[in-house]
Amino acid sequence: MLVLTRKVNQSIVIGDDIEVVVLEVRGEQVRIGVRAPRTIAVHRKEIYEQILQENLNAASVSTDDLASLQERLAEEGTP
Numbered sequence: 798m799l800v801l802t803r804k805v806n807q808s809i810v811i812g813d814d815i816e817v818v819v820l821e822v823r824g825e826q827v828r829i830g831v832r833a834p835r836t837i838a839v840h841r842k843e844i845y846e847q848i849l850q851e852n853l854n855a856a857s858v859s860t861d862d863l864a865s866l867q868e869r870l871a872e873e874g875t876p
Contacts, residue, residue: 801809808818814834821828831839840848 803809803819805819805822808816810816815837816832818830818832819827820830833839
């Protein structure tokens with residue numbers, strides 16, 4: 798892990814097109830801004846972890862789900 802010290806209005810650059818700017822420091826809280834292309838998703842870590850979990854949940858299939866799908870397809874006459 799790279800550890801940097803920055804003051805208000807100073808920034809760091811990640812790659813060629815991501816900039817992280819220190820906007821404000823209040824006690825133990827630091828407000829930062831992120832400039833990145835719209836094609837790059839930027840999330841707080843807890844939100845990112847929720848998205849990953851929801852994606853895993855959506856992608857998981859139970860045997861009951863498969864059996865139910867097989868029955869519905871059979872009813873419709875789909876081979």
